[in-house]
Amino acid sequence: MKGILLSLALVLGLSSGIWSASPIAAAKDNIIQYDHGVGG
Amino acid sequence: MGRQRSLRSEIEHHLKEHDYTLSKLGELTGINPGHLNELLNGDPPRVITIGQLDAMAAALGQAPGWLYELYEEECFSEGKVSRSRVVPFLVRCAEIGRHDCMEQVVSKLLENPKNVSILFSVAEHLFERGKQKESVPFYQLVIENEKDSHAERFVMSQYRLFRALQGTDAEKNWEAVIRFDPYRKWLPENHQLDALLQLANVCYTLRRWELVEKYADELRELAHVVYEDEICKRKNPKSGQTQKTERPLERHLVVYYGQGYLLKGVALKNQGKYEEAKRYVDAYADLSWFEILDETGQAEVQKFRLWATANSYTLDMLTGKTDILPDYIRFLADHPNEVLPGLVTILKSANEYGFSVDHVLQQFGERISRFEGQQNVVRLSHHIQFRYQLAVYLLKKGKWKEGLEETVRCLVLSDTMMDYDNFKRCSALFWAHLQHASDQQKRTYQTVMMKGAVKDERDFAFIGSGIGIV
Numbered sequence: 154m155k156g157i158l159l160s161l162a163l164v165l166g167l168s169s170g171i172w173s174a175s176p177i178a179a180a181k182d183n184i185i186q187y188d189h190g191v192g193g
Numbered sequence: 194m195g196r197q198r199s200l201r202s203e204i205e206h207h208l209k210e211h212d213y214t215l216s217k218l219g220e221l222t223g224i225n226p227g228h229l230n231e232l233l234n235g236d237p238p239r240v241i242t243i244g245q246l247d248a249m250a251a252a253l254g255q256a257p258g259w260l261y262e263l264y265e266e267e268c269f270s271e272g273k274v275s276r277s278r279v280v281p282f283l284v285r286c287a288e289i290g291r292h293d294c295m296e297q298v299v300s301k302l303l304e305n306p307k308n309v310s311i312l313f314s315v316a317e318h319l320f321e322r323g324k325q326k327e328s329v330p331f332y333q334l335v336i337e338n339e340k341d342s343h344a345e346r347f348v349m350s351q352y353r354l355f356r357a358l359q360g361t362d363a364e365k366n367w368e369a370v371i372r373f374d375p376y377r378k379w380l381p382e383n384h385q386l387d388a389l390l391q392l393a394n395v396c397y398t399l400r401r402w403e404l405v406e407k408y409a410d411e412l413r414e415l416a417h418v419v420y421e422d423e424i425c426k427r428k429n430p431k432s433g434q435t436q437k438t439e440r441p442l443e444r445h446l447v448v449y450y451g452q453g454y455l456l457k458g459v460a461l462k463n464q465g466k467y468e469e470a471k472r473y474v475d476a477y478a479d480l481s482w483f484e485i486l487d488e489t490g491q492a493e494v495q496k497f498r499l500w501a502t503a504n505s506y507t508l509d510m511l512t513g514k515t516d517i518l519p520d521y522i523r524f525l526a527d528h529p530n531e532v533l534p535g536l537v538t539i540l541k542s543a544n545e546y547g548f549s550v551d552h553v554l555q556q557f558g559e560r561i562s563r564f565e566g567q568q569n570v571v572r573l574s575h576h577i578q579f580r581y582q583l584a585v586y587l588l589k590k591g592k593w594k595e596g597l598e599e600t601v602r603c604l605v606l607s608d609t610m611m612d613y614d615n616f617k618r619c620s621a622l623f624w625a626h627l628q629h630a631s632d633q634q635k636r637t638y639q640t641v642m643m644k645g646a647v648k649d650e651r652d653f654a655f656i657g658s659g660i661g662i663v
Contacts, residue, residue, distance in 0.1 A: 187507060187537035187578060188459040190452075190500030191397050192571030 200263040201233050207253045221252035240267050243282045261286060261294045276311055283315040287327040309338045313346040325357040348379040352388055361570050364611045366395050382419055383440040386449045393456045398574040405460035413453030420446060423485055445490045451477045451497040467508055474504050503531050510542040522553060532560045533575045540582035544589060577606045577615050584622060593629035601637050608641060
């Protein structure tokens with residue numbers, strides 16, 4: 154059963170088109186860090 | 194029938210086996226033979242210290258920890274505990290891993306709740322000797338057995354535990370923050386400054402910007418109070434004499450003050466509040482007005498000046514002022530330690546505004562090759578961001594092979610740090626470019642995804658020869 158569910162999830166993931174949107178645009182900018190002096 | 198074992202009978206037995214006199218043992222251990230006689234044959238015999246027992250073990254060719262299971266008798270006499278014997282004994286047990294002896298003595302100590310203070314002493318000795326990992330169980334025992342949750346040793350144990358448990362596992366770091374947070378304000382001021390700085394730093398790596406702001410605000414406020422007190426004491430030396438004993442700070446006071454501004458600015462910037470962030474950058478750009486600056490303090494002020502310049506470049510790049518790029522590159526070339534966070538900014542800006550930074554990557558190629566193996570949690574966190582931005586940059590340029598390799602690399606780093614947000618981002622990036630991935634890259638990706646996901650990887654046998662084939 155677990156196997157079937159995972160298989161379905163993989164197939165849906167591939168075919169649903171959710172990955173066809175630009176992944177770069179989808180990336181969450183608010184999780185990026187680039188700061189000088191932190192931890193210093 | 195075996196003979197009855199006792200500490201002294203065992204030492205005597207081994208002396209006979211080696212055919213050593215007390216003079217010979219004295220020569221080998223550096224203990225006066227007359228004193229050795231009192232230790233072994235006195236009536237009653239003098240107490241053997243753990244250092245003396247270790248010296249005898251070495252002289253008789255025994256391993257460290259020899260006869261520790263019999264040392265308990267030296268620590269307790271007529272139901273009373275000898276603090277001066279038991280503390281060094283437990284410290285040694287923890288150092289060499291004699292947990293059996295530790296458990297035996299600790300359980301006897303805990304029969305009297307007052308002995309919690311002994312366990313705290315052991316923990317502090319270990320912590321001060323840099324044995325943070327070994328100190329953890331003792332601090333935990335203090336926390337479990339100290340009835341007063343505002344007692345200084347209880348609060349200190351919470352703090353030490355928070356510090357000792359900090360590592361590269363984001364989840365464990367977060368758990369440690371939650372556990373320690375309620376006690377931070379009960380700490381003495383000197384430790385509170387360090388605690389707030391650490392809390393803000395950990396929350397930075399966890400991207401909890403509101404919390405970074407909160408701790409940075411508290412840090413600035415407390416550093417200001419301590420600074421005012423210090424100035425007041427210097428102006429009226431007599432007024433300070435009645436106050437509590439001076440407790441040393443881990444860092445120069447200007448570090449806490451400046452970091453309070455720096456971390457606040459960083460938290461604001463990472464929430465997109467660039468104008469507000471700029472005001473905080475300006476506040477730590479010149480701290481030379483600080484009145485109590487020795488040589489160390491002046492060096493710290495210089496560092497803040499440098500970081501303010503660097504973070505101003507960052508804010509400029511973010512707001513589209515990309516014409517400053519040559520200045521920023523020159524700055525990074527002059528300050529190699531700033532290259533890692535600097536390259537994240539430059540790549541991010543290149544990805545957003547679509548310009549080429551191939552020449553920058555080439556210029557810092559040697560430095561980039563040294564980014565691997567970061568152990569410091571902040572540097573590791575920056576390294577993950579760098580790999581992700583680099584992957585996006587390469588993929589945008591159609592360099593599929595290199596881009597996907599960077600993606601998987603970032604995925605592995607995120608997995609190591611239990612950084613699920615980044616793990617998900619990298620995973621999404623890989624899937625979006627799946628059609629360009631080689632079989633080898635698909636297999637590597639699959640291996641990373643499966644790692645630790647199931648107890649028995651045969652459960653996934655149905656997947657067949659790899660992802661993308663289902």
